[in-house]
Amino acid sequence: MNVSLMKAKTSMALGQYKTATKYFKAYIDENPHIPLNKEVLNQLHEAYNHLSNDKLKCVLELESYLELLQDSDQERIVAITSLLDETRNDLIAICTEVVNIVNTSLLVNVEDIREKVLIYNMKGLYCRYTWEANNSDATCIVTTKAFEEAMSLCQWNFEPSDPYLLHIAFNLTTHLNNANDTDMAIVILKRVIQNAQENDLENYDFSTKSYIELFLKYLNECLARFQMIQHQKLIEAIERMQDHLPQDSLYDDVITRRRG
Numbered sequence: 001m002n003v004s005l006m007k008a009k010t011s012m013a014l015g016q017y018k019t020a021t022k023y024f025k026a027y028i029d030e031n032p033h034i035p036l037n038k039e040v041l042n043q044l045h046e047a048y049n050h051l052s053n054d055k056l057k058c059v060l061e062l063e064s065y066l067e068l069l070q071d072s073d074q075e076r077i078v079a080i081t082s083l084l085d086e087t088r089n090d091l092i093a094i095c096t097e098v099v100n101i102v103n104t105s106l107l108v109n110v111e112d113i114r115e116k117v118l119i120y121n122m123k124g125l126y127c128r129y130t131w132e133a134n135n136s137d138a139t140c141i142v143t144t145k146a147f148e149e150a151m152s153l154c155q156w157n158f159e160p161s162d163p164y165l166l167h168i169a170f171n172l173t174t175h176l177n178n179a180n181d182t183d184m185a186i187v188i189l190k191r192v193i194q195n196a197q198e199n200d201l202e203n204y205d206f207s208t209k210s211y212i213e214l215f216l217k218y219l220n221e222c223l224a225r226f227q228m229i230q231h232q233k234l235i236e237a238i239e240r241m242q243d244h245l246p247q248d249s250l251y252d253d254v255i256t257r258r259r260g
Contacts, residue, residue: 002027005040012043017050021097028105035109038118045122048098052129055091059133062087088133095126095133102126113157117164120150121171128175140179147172151188160195163208166215173222182230189223 008023024044028036036044062084069077102123110116124146131139151172154165169192173185196216201209 002030004030008047009043012047017047020047021051025101028101032105033109035111035115036106038112038115041106041115041118044101045118048094048126052091052094052098052126055087055094056129056132058087059084059091091133092130095130098126099123099130113153114164117150117153117168120146120153121168124150124171124175128178143175144172144179147175159199159203160192161199161201161204161212161216163211163215166192166196166212166219170215170219170222173226177226177229182226182233186223186226186230189219189226193219193223 004023004027008020008027011017011020011023020043024040024047027040062080066077066080066084069080071077102119106119106122107116110119124143127139127143127146130136131143147168150168151165154162154168158165169188173189176182176185176188193216196212201212204212
C-alpha cells in the first residue's frame, strides 16, 4: 500500500481528520492518473465531512448567540461577529479545497458510474455548504448543476428505485427548496416517487428493499412538507396582492358601473 494512503487510513482510524486530508491529498498528488476506489473515496469524503460539519455547527451556534445578544452588548457583538466571519471563511476554505480536488483530480480519473455519482454528489454538498456561508448566487448555481449531474447519471444508468437515485433526489430537491425553487423540487419528487413505486422491488435483497421502502416514506414526507411551504407562499402572495389593491375605490367603481 502507498505510504501516504496508509498514513491517511491510520489517521482516519485515530479520528485525526485534518491530518487524514493532508495524506489523502498527498496520495492523489503522487498518483494523479489513478482513480480512487470507492473505499478511499468514501473515507476522503468522511474526513472532509467531519471538518466541515464542525465549522457548520460553530457557525449555527454563533448565529444563535448573536440573535440572543440583540443590542445588549455591542462590544461582545463585535467580537462574536468577527469570530463568525472567521469561522465562515474557514468553512469556505475547506469546501473550496474539496471542490478543487473534485474538479482537478477525481472527475478526471473516475471510471465507475456509481463513483462518478458519489463525486458529483460530494461536489454538490460542499458547494452547498459554501453557499450557506456566503449566500452567493453563483455558488448556488454551481451547487444545483452538481446535483443535477449526479441525478442525470442516476436516471440514465440506474433503476428508478435505486438507492443512489433516491438519495441524490433528496439532496437535489432539498437544495432547490432552500434556494426558493420549491415548485421544481415538488415536480422532481413527484416524478421520482411515482417511478420508484411503479418499479418492481423483487430483484433487490431484503435489506436493500427495506431501505428503499423506508427512503420512499421519507421522500413522501419531504414532498408533503414542500407542498405545505408552496401553499403558504401562495397564501402570502395573495395577501400581498390584496394589500396593494384599492379595495374601496374598486368596490365603488363596480357599483357605479352597475348603476350606470
